[in-house]
Amino acid sequence: MTQLLDAATYDLDDEVNLSGHADSMAVYVASVTGLLALGRASGRELPEHYSLRDLTLGGIATHKLTRLLSRASVTSPLRAPFTQFEEAAGSGEHVEKPRDGHGLRHTVGELLTCPFCLGVWVGTAYVAGMALAPRPTRAAAAVLTVVGASDALQHAYSRLRGD
Template sequence: MASERQQPPYSTYAALVGVFAAGMAGVGALATAGGRRPEQLTALDLAVLSAATFKAARTVAHDEVLSFLREPFVQGEAHEGDEKPVETGDARQAIGELLTCSRCIGMWAAAGVIGLHTIAPRSGRLLTWSLAAAGANDFLQAAFSALTAKANEVEERTG
């Protein structure tokens, strides 16, 4: 007997889009009330915000430190970083899909980082540059590991 696949949780998807839109509208209203103008960001700001968003999204979707956030919404235990969302057809599934997809949660992370950067520039810069530096560290660590592995491989071949 073929198992029935749950219908995607469209109503929860719509609710999440609504929450996102309301959050963005709220940030826009606060920015306007505070005289903040996010369009004054520079190319450097965009690069740093991009790196910060990358790191924040990867941390939420894959890192052990935030596995407790993913745990209620995934199959099995949330400690490996490659969990599958539960297929319940309800809000748990939709939230699980959001939290386990770095591209999906990346949009929320970007909105949060740019929102904080706009509303509270000093705190926003502190968080943004910290996350960006951590993201750069991830790339440097990966590059170092790859370079070391390649050097070891060459040494073994010529050895």
């Protein structure tokens, strides 16, 4: 029989926030369950498939919103209670680290400084929005996609000019 993971023997140096990660997963599962219940209560069902256009729009918008939330200097006040500033990263972004410890502040700080981790939550919100309120969700995603394309063009222009 497979043994269950023993946190004490998994991370001998206490570097991994296992309980915080477990709590994050529980909150995520509860959120998805709540969104599914809300959809069912409102008479909406998940679509059988998604168009390539909506997936592309959502992917680009999720990337942009995730970068805004996890790295943008303008959103640093939202992250400040959970993170510590390390340095400016250029292009209006900051490098930050989660606050020390293993409590809620640290766990939220880990989520907010990891665009890959945050992307799961933002992508889930996009898919839920497509099921519950597709028109405003597409509008918000369109804005983020246009801004993302503009960012890419700004970087390309700067490289061409040698800035």
